[in-house]
Amino acid sequence: MFSMRRDRTELAAQVQLESLMEAAGDAVFRLDAKGTILHASQRAGELMSPGESLAGQRLEDFVMPADRPVVGMVISQVTGSGKPGKVNVRLKTLSASLWVELQVTAYTGADGQPELLAVGRDISGQQATEERLRHMATHDALTGLPNRSLLSDRIRMAIAQSRRTGRGFAVLALDLDGFKKVNDALGHPVGDALLRVAASRLAETMRDVDTLARVGGDEFVAVLPGAISEAEIQIIARRMISTMQLPFEIQGHTLYVGTSIGVAVFPEHGDSEVKLLAHADTAMYRAKETGKARCVIYNHEKFTQPEHDVSMEAAMFQAVRDGEFLLHYQPIVDARSRQIMGFEALMRWARPGQGMVSPSQFIPMAESNGLINLLGAWALKSACVQIKRFEEIAGRPLYVSVNVSPRQFRNDQFLDIMDEAMALSGLDGQQLLLEITEGILMSDPEHAEALLHAMTARNVRIAIDDFGTGYSSLAYLKRFPIATLKIDRAFIKDVPTSVKDVAICNVVLSLASHLNLSTVAEGVENEEQLEFLAAHGCGLIQGYHTGRPLLPDDIIALLKSQQTSRQASPKPAAMPAAMPAAAMQ
Known part of the structure; x- marks a missing residue:
């Protein structure tokens, strides 16, 4: 029971x-x-x-x-x-x-x-949402291709696999030839549509095991895993070049663009992601410089500096990863009032165990190996953000002057980088002065003119650096939208004792005055030079006499001390003729 x-x-x-x-x-x-x-x-x-x-x-x-x-x-x-x-x-x-x-x-x-x-x-539903978010985080929104983040993962995986198997792989940097002209002439909607079709065409030329990523603007990177010979690379590259030379029918327009390709192979041309990308980029620029619509494979002997500089180049790549590069800021002051009006951002490399490396050593090397684009973009963004911090301390507008290298100037993404820097910092265009050399203007006048007008349309000001030491063509002062002439220190060094230097300075200052251009004298090292320049109409002064390049914290301390001095004084205090010794160390 x-x-x-x-x-x-x-x-x-x-x-x-x-x-x-x-x-x-x-x-x-x-x-x-x-x-x-x-x-x-x-x-x-x-x-x-x-x-x-x-x-x-x-x-x-x-x-x-x-x-x-x-x-x-x-x-x-x-x-x-x-x-x-x-x-x-x-x-x-x-x-x-x-x-x-x-x-x-x-x-x-x-x-x-x-x-x-x-x-x-x-x-x-939750999984689908998470998958969409993962896809958005790792893929380019415009083309659907992997983005820089996923590309980085794929390259690291390829490196790890190559080290296990002993089979190398290739990295291809691709840039569309003529895309900027299409984008400028017909607008971003047509440019975006062109990029989508171009991405699709390039993807169709590749194997299932390959990766094609869009890394920005009209720049793409392909990763070809497996032991791949130079002949195989050239075959794939020719397919890419051929498909891109076919006409594009975009929104009623028949468009023609091409592609230039640079190649770096692991481990011959680099044993890290940074080196491979930089060397592929260097080879791609060589392809553009030597005719476009062609493929160039990186070559250590042709593309790099002499053997004794190889160790420094390797250290540079490591320095980028470890954050060893920094910016110093040199005051630019009003020649009469001695008041700080702005700062020039100067890149420095604090190499562990070696101290500061001269920019004359690492800047040309960075220009050669492709790192200048990465370093230049970082410097521009950092300087714009930092100047806003200086403004908060000073309690008034300041401007920042940033040097632009030839390779940066040729980079089709430079305007985008500049726009991002101003948007990130909230800086007004008038507060940004970009310094270029005379050689940049004369190497490709048509490109230079278009780019400079695009900059000035954003109210950004353009300065000619080291004026008088290059081509010294007066024609470009009329043709290009120049705002400032920077008088090279070579013409300041012996002023006012040298009759010739005095004559040259007077001519430049008079020319600038008649053309309504501002002037900055570089390398001012004593009071006699400063007084001469101020008396002869030079607006701004830069040099050790009025301020050495300093780290941001030292600039902030200097600005705070000047604020205190002005508040304690019954009338606005002028900047001292020489910087305090503590600030100059």
């Missing part, structure tokens, strides 16, 4: 459990300790096997093959420990796989044996 009552009680408990399983509305399974289905909810049956009982079949058989090992592991762990387990898996359904969060709980069944309750909650 007692046994019958116990059986009825256990049967009632089982019926109640199965009733609760149906009420849950999820895919719910009652399993034995080995994962065999004892009972499945109606919802589970509808999803996995409509009209047929699931009892007697293993739950793992209804899970996608890749997820079966983890399901078996969870079932084993829950059975052994009695503690609940949870895992996200894909169940096979009639139409597709369904992502579920499978929660497994152990309990004692009616016969005293351990049983499991597995509840599968549909998380397909």
Whole structure:
């Protein structure tokens, strides 16, 4: 009699459990300790096997093959420990796989044996959202190609695999020839459409194992894994070049662009991501300089400096990664009032164990190996942000002067980098002075004119650095939108004792005055020079006499001390003729 009552009680408990399983509305399974289905909810049956009982079949058989090992592991762990387990898996359904969060709980069944309750909650929507977010974080929104972040992962994976297998791989840097003219003439919508089609064409030329990424603007990078010969690289490159030379039909326009390609091979041309990308970029620029629409493979002997500089070049790549480059700021002061009007940002390299490396050593090297684009973009953004901090201390507007190298000037992304720097800092265009040399203007006058007008359209001012030491063509002062002439220190050094230097300075200052250009005299080292320049109409002064290049914290201390002096004085205090000794150290 007692046994019958116990059986009825256990049967009632089982019926109640199965009733609760149906009420849950999820895919719910009652399993034995080995994962065999004892009972499945109606919802589970509808999803996995409509009209047929699931009892007697293993739950793992209804899970996608890749997820079966983890399901078996969870079932084993829950059975052994009695503690609940949870895992996200894909169940096979009639139409597709369904992502579920499978929660497994152990309990004692009616016969005293351990049983499991597995509840599968549909998380397909959540998984889809997470997948979209992952895709957005690793892919370019315009073209759908991998972005710089995913490219970096792929290169690191290729390096690791190459070190295991001994099989190298190639990195290709691609830049569209003529894209900027299309973008400027027809606008960004046409340019964006062109980029999408170009990306699709390039992707079609590649193997399934290759990676094509868009790293910005019209720049792409391809990673070709496996031991790949120079002949194979040239075949792939020719396919890319050929497909890009076909006409593009974009929004009613027939457009023609090409592509220039630079190649670096691991490990011959670099044993790190930074080196490979920089050397591929260097080779790509060589392809552009020597005719465009061609492929150039990096060559240590042709593209780098003499052997004694190789160790320094390697240290430069390491320095970029370790953040050894920094900016000093040299005051630019009003020649009459001695008040600080702005600062020139000067790049410095603090090499551990070697002290400061002269810019005359590392700047040409960075220009040669391609790092100047990376360093220049960092310097421009950092300087714009820093000058806003100086303004807060000074309590008045200041401007920052930043040097632009020839390679930066030729970079099609330079305007975008400049726009980003101003947007990031909130700096007004008038507060940014970009210094270029005369040689940059004369090497490609058409490109220079278009780019300078695009800069001045943003109110950014242009200065000619080292005026009088280059081509000294007066024609470009009329042709190009120049705002400032910087008088080279070579003409300041012997003023006012040298009759010739005095004559040259007077001519330059008079010319600038008649053309309504501002002037900055560089290399002013004593009071006599300063007084002469101020008396002859030079507006701004820069040199050790009025301020050495200093770190940002030292500039902030200087500005604070001047603020204190002005507040203590009944009238605005002029800047001292010479900087305090403490500030000059």
